[in-house]
Amino acid sequence: MLTDDSPYKKEFNRLINEIRKEVTSLREEIDELEKENSKLKSKLRKIEQGQADIFSEVSESERLAIRHQVLGLISKIDNHLEDSQ
Known part of the structure; x- marks a missing residue:
């Protein structure tokens, strides 16, 4: 049986205390x-709202024009890559 003065009991208690400190530290x-994550989620929501506002201000005809320009640029890049081969 282990007594309070046993070296094994003392070592056990020391290790238990060390584990408790580590658990407390990890909980903190x-x-x-969690607080930082909450702040980052709030920032992300604000950024997403700002992006949604930008796109909602662009009319459908402007979106089509932008899409047409992007597709034209992609086509030019494709042609340039094919010519250089």
Whole structure:
């Protein structure tokens, strides 16, 4: 039977205390990370709202014009790549 003065009991208690400290430290880190995550999610929502506002201000005809320009540029790039081969 282990007594309170046993070296094994003392080592066990020391290790248990070390584990408790580590668990407490990890819980605090989790709390900090959850707060940071919440802040980042809020920032992301604001950015997404800003992006949605930009696209909602562009009319359908402007979107088609932009799409046409992008497709024209892609076509020019494709032709240039084919010519250089």
